[in-house]
Amino acid sequence: MPPINLCLLGFGNVGRALVRLLAEKRDELRQIYGIEFRITGVASRRLGWLASPDGLDLDSPGDIETLSRLTLSQSGIREWLEAAEAAVMFETTSLNPHSGQPAIDYIRTALESGVHAITANKGPVAYAYRELAGLARQKCRRFLFESAAMDCMPIFSLFRETLPGARLLGFSGIFNATTSVIIEAMESGDSFEEGVRKAQALGIAETDPAHDVDGWDAVLKVCEIACVLMDADCKPGDIERRGIAHLDPAEVRAARAAGRPFKLVARARLSAGGRLLASVRPEQVSSTDPLSQASGGSLMINFELDVLPGLTLIAHNPGLKSTAYGMLADFLNAVRDHMR
Amino acid sequence: MPPINLCLLGFGNVGRALVRLLAEKRDELRQIYGIEFRITGVASRRLGWLASPDGLDLDSPGDIETLSRLTLSQSGIREWLEAAEAAVMFETTSLNPHSGQPAIDYIRTALESGVHAITANKGPVAYAYRELAGLARQKCRRFLFESAAMDCMPIFSLFRETLPGARLLGFSGIFNATTSVIIEAMESGDSFEEGVRKAQALGIAETDPAHDVDGWDAVLKVCEIACVLMDADCKPGDIERRGIAHLDPAEVRAARAAGRPFKLVARARLSAGGRLLASVRPEQVSSTDPLSQASGGSLMINFELDVLPGLTLIAHNPGLKSTAYGMLADFLNAVRDHMR
DSSP: OOOOEEEEEOOOOHHHHHHHHHHHHHHHHHHHHOOOEEEEEETTTTTEEETTOOOOOSSHHHHHHHEEOOOOOOOTTEEEEEEETOOOOOOOOOOTTTTTTTTTHHHHHHTTTTEEEEEEOOOHHHHHHHHHHHHHHHHTTEEEOOTTTHHHHSHIIIIIISSOOOOOOEEEOOOOOHHHHHHHHHOOOOOHHHHHHHHHHHOOOOTTTTTHOOOOOOOOHHHHHHHHHSSSOGGGSSSSOOOOOTTTHHHHHHHTTOOOOEEEEEEEEEEETTTTEEEEEEEOOTSSSSGGGOOOOOOOEEEEEEESSSSEEEEESOOHHHHHHHHHHHHHHHHHHHHH | OOEEEEEEEESSHHHHHHHHHHHHHHHHHHHHHHHOOOEEEEEEETEEEEEEETTTOOOHHHHHHOOOOOOOOTTHHHHHHHHHTOSEEOOOOOOOOTTTTTTTHHHHHHHHHHEEEEEOOOOHHHHHHHHHHHHHHTTTTOOOOOGBBBBBBBBBBBIIIISTTTTTTEEEOOHHHHHHHHHHHHTTTTTTHHHHHHHHHOOOOOOHHHHHHHHHHHHHHHHHHHHHOOOOOOOOSEEEESSSTTHHHHHHHHHHHTTEEEEEEEEEEEESSEEEEEEEEEEETTTTTTGGGGGOOOEEEEEEEESSSSEEEEEEEHHHHHHHHHHHHHEEEEEEEHHO
8 A cells, every 4th residue: 555645734732743643653553554654744834835745754853944845826725735645634723713714724625635634623623514524525535633622532433433323412521621720729729820820830721721711612622522423503602601710719619628619511412402502611510420520631521322321531631642642543544444 | 225134142131122222223223324124033041042034023022922933953043043044143141250151152153154243241252252353354244242341331442443543551440330339338337238239229230249249240341351452362260359248348438438438440451571460359449540430330441541641431320221232333333334
């Protein structure tokens, strides 16, 4: 089998972690799946548009700077994918939390060009899942995004592959680690601001954690999961949202002392009439509730199915490597499907 | 597509729950997967060998008694599968915890006859996984068993389908609900015997819970998971085992009061030299340990992967319907693979 050409759109922390993981797994993928690959395109704001169908050497960062760039015309990304003879595009550009753009356009172009599109970006899934999934089907390509909601926790492939014929009635979970860390810091006597700095020191919170704190990050994830797994036709703006900034530190400490600590809880459920009831808000959670089981940097989701009262998944302290792995798993699933 | 012929070997609680679930899901399977099916064979010690390639009517139990039986020669089950023109066999006969027989022979015969074999029986997986999986590959049929370890929790398909390229380094978990219920009863002041009766009243413990209490049930599950997911060449007898019968009620109460309650913990890990280190034994678990998160009738497993520090799955109070669903999922996965 000839090597599969991979392109990376976006080359920040996640993109770099993916390149490292691909190198680490190269021999295993050859031995287990018979898959060979090479990276033939990299593009980012800083690097410009790099493409070479014979493969780029990304092992020594110094070399990247010396490679020649494409000067793209209006058609932009399409030209780059063509020059790289891309089979798979990994999209890890910055999130635009209020429209999902321009990542949606990037993914649309990749799929239209016959390239599998794999993203770790919440925007395209939360704002354009139906359109992009439909386009992928039409083009016999895959649009996959396991790292775009719960880091690499396999929730989309779980329903797609391992739970056939099961109906999802609702879900709840802790979808944002930054807010968990801030609340836990407040429980131990820190101010809200000190909690933010703790989460940043742990590498969990962004420089600007506004979208974590105001619940918007979790709302995007609720929207993704509801659209993909419950076929809901919802937009992030439809989801009830309250952040944690208004929480009173004394109240937070008292809640913990009483054994019912605050968590930023995400919920979604289909009403009897088929309407999606969804929210993200601080709630007090008892110690017997599965929601109490995510602490610190962990993410958790609890599914309610017609065939099983509750199935909980928890990812303990996922990191950059986990996010990169979610994209690797998507890549293997996209390619395996074509090999079966 | 012509209907798929299903046969049930064993017709106890799980077999009956499967028949109910198949009836409940009939329209959905037709609409979503284009799958039609009929039950053409049922066999149990009580019922004898029933087969009709045009389908058996199992809706009214009274009718079952009036159907004519096969009188089987030596070749037994093979004749029955042929008379039923079986495509899929669901095996739910009683567990033989010390050899896995005769279920191993049943499954071998089914696969040799070109029939997909789906089991909810721990024995064949714990004692003969390699042989049966190899035979299935050779015959281009499937040997699937999602309900044979953690009720319907999708752990085998999780690795097969959703976690490609991930390496399992070890796992730990609470694999037996009866012992959890007994320990919790002892924590609240009951004797061991009262705990057993509580578990029986909840429908969790068997009439004879000996194999739950002595850890053997959990040992079989450790063996299944290690063989299938870690390619270990182990037998149940190789696994270190201590049950809960020797636990002192006062010690159990004190451990709970100190916030480090006892659980019957299952563990497996590959040593640096590739040897499997596995055990089932009562351990005290702190409240921050993921193992503390399974209580009452719940089952949980915590996977340690090379690409993710910890991934936990918890099934909350799975019941007969859940076990039946695991077999339905196996059926759909077996058939979908052939449809792709």
